[in-house]
Amino acid sequence: MSQQRPLRSPRFPGSASRCRDRLTMADYGHKQGKRRDESNLGSVVDFLLANARLVLGVSGAAVLAIATLAVKRLIDRATSPPDDEDDIKAKQKSLEDSWQELSLIKTVPKVRPEDLEEPLLSPVVGGTAQDPKSGVLPSEAPLVELRARLCLTLQEKFLSYYRDHVSVSEEEKALGKQLAGDICGELQKFLKNKYPELPFGHAFLSGYLCDDLISSDRLEVAFMLPLMLEPSLWLLIPGEQTVVNDPCFGMVRRTGLEYFPRGSSPWDRFVVGGYLSSNAINKTLHNMLVASINWPVIGSSLECVIRPVMDPKELKLEVQHPQIRLDINLCPMVEVGDKILLPPSFVIPVENLWQRSFYAAEVSALKDLDARDDGVRQGCLNILKVVFENHPFWSKLGSSHLTHAILHLSETETDWSEAALADRCQQVLEELVQYLEIGSLPCFFDSRINLLGHLASEEIEEIGYTLYEALAEPDLAAGLCL
Template sequence: MSEFMHKSGKSKRDESWLSGVVDFLLANARLVLGVGGAAVLAIATLAVKRFIDRATSPPEDGDLKTEQKAIEASWQELSLIKEAAKPPKKQKREDLSEPLLSPAVTLTAQEPQVCVPFLDIPKVESRTLLCLTLQEKLLSFYRNRVSILETEMALGKLLAKDICTELQNILQSKHLELPFGPMQLSGPLYDELQVIAVDHVNFLLPLMLEPSLWKLIPGEETVVKDPRFWMIRRTGLEYFPRGNSPWDRFIVGGYLSSNAITEALHKILVASINWPAIGSVLECIIRPMVAPAELKLEVKYDHMQLSITLCPMVETGGKVLLANSQGGPVENLWQQSFYTAEVSKLKDLDSRDCGARQCCLQILKGICKDHPSLSKLNGSHLTHVLLHLSEAETDWTQEVLADRFQQVIEELIGYLEKGSLPSYFNSRIDLFRGLSEEDIDKMGYTLYSAATEPDLLLPEYFYQ
């Protein structure tokens, strides 16, 4: 008898302790998990408590069948909770046309629309990883991994400008036979779109062509039939024969050869410039790339590793053509660049509605840079997807960054399934044309795997 009373007292103490834990969990669940999470926890906790009560309470006399049914009911409740806790998943790739799970959760209550720089985003309070919303993870990833210190960007710009000035002076003083215009510094670093590290800058080197002697030929009218590439034909040879233009020495088959100009500039970079002396003055190490088709300089300054690409350029009639160094059956091709138009359009849209397009682009670039399977997706691909999506979605405020990020992932999957990404500025141009089927399949698989859980693309250690 005393043994039974001892067990009974112990059982009551255990039940009292369990009730206290349950009450504490339910009281604090809303603060940690939010309203929806607290509701699920409450139901699950109640089901567990009922199950324990039914399992530990002594059955009434002769009522074993009733007790068995009660225990079965408890297991059914637990099964329902388990099923309800599972996130919805798509079963087929065709289902991606349907709306995916939308994590429309914002960090703060809605306030009057004010443009706030994303670099000034307040830190997300430290909480358990599972409790962070997608919005919080994206902003934390942006702050801890993607964004670059202002001092680093300023140092990179100053170093690139000094090297550009030295190179410009050498071309103007020692190579007067090549009438180049003033060099222009370009790239994400100068448009506040650089991510992770200051590691690349472009030097645009414009060719001063005589408008009366040269004519642009659209890509569709060339032998390659590719709207991405143009050719520059020499005209007026009956009145102005060869030798009337300093660029006539680079003519191949009646067209200005981008390859010939690239080779000439490569010889200048490698053999005609004393880079150790220039590096000594600028307190850095400068090395030109030896590969023939690479007009690149590798610069090391303290902890900074900067890659500089020299891009011969022809700009006329609102079009920017860069020397094509990719090789191929035709060596006279010039590739049209939309970079300036891309950045200008993106910034213009964001300035109109205080949008988060640029922040979304930088996060995506950071993900692709960190992820081996997505490394072939460059800034141009991502920018054009964002511009296409901006035609359909007008709300790009900071509060819906997570929604728009997930939509960009869905749009990318759709373009990869089709195997083509039309340019925002010229629908005849397919921006995926240079990618192999293997690259497209690899990227599509990676993004599809994260379609319903896009935070899987984020390295966990950068937003904890």
């Protein structure tokens, strides 16, 4: 297993200011502590308290603060000379109260030693490390056993989360595929009757349900609807040769107008400015889904409820079945050579653009790598996919971003066994923080493409900073899976 590098604070503009605020408050607390108590003990204690949240997180800082105050009161009461017998009795009761305060601290926050620039040091009295319960610890802390125990606990929590929130029974998968296939057949039949002049190819099922990349709250499937374009009339223009200058996109230009004038192709009705418009095709299909198809009748025959999503930016059907929930995305596609183009998945200023899709290559690469070493890359993706979908900021990163981060990590990390699941999930998130820090996640199949290019800098900052804070918590699983 390769050694993980310590997680360092990202250099996001906003997060940097927040970090500076924290450091400023820490320095202020340190200076105030020195003025209150000029002794060496007071300075060290105040400095630790001021910086505890940066090192241990909120819960760790709270525990350290309680323990430190109790120890300070214990020392003050023990070392102050009593004036009379009443003071002695009061001092003894106060000492007992101090020990009771210490006994309330039953757990110590779990801090990964590799995340600290300096190792944690235990309080030392008389050259011997002290333990809150037994009083003495061995001179050398069992760091290896501690790390193994923490990883095991995190591993158990990830496996439990996968079992409770990610895994889907084979019966539900089979039902979802059968239901999706029936609805796809009804849609294809309607297209042939409504638009017989448009040469759509045979629609087929794709997506996470078909590839076992699923979540328990809904099953996701895509209806891939090929557009059969005449090769002699249409030419793919790479994105780097267009106005957007981005290889993530492409444009399909109408050619041969001098020999085959406009109207010679049934797809000419969707041409805008000399290019096949993905936006125009989307609008036509959306109107068909919302207003033309009698979904209540189709749903009744299939014993489910089918509702089209009204948002014009989405070609989506939501299906409610007594046993499952199914989300269906209709994806018109253009295939030119080895490139697959889909309508853009986010808002762009140019309506004639088509976005390159790497989904088939992504899934194929993950499955091939897992087959070679019996790895858990797909399981890791499933867990992180569900976690991200349920977060207000992280949901802006899709499964594709996670997949490419896993594929990049697979080039340097060789241990993808089930026992290393928690380590790999954590490592993928740490790598994502580094990609967000520089604002670039290169496509695994074409390094010229930045998969974060569609996000605003403020969105990248929100995702990166909140993800970094979650990773900085003493217990990763508590911040992600609970």
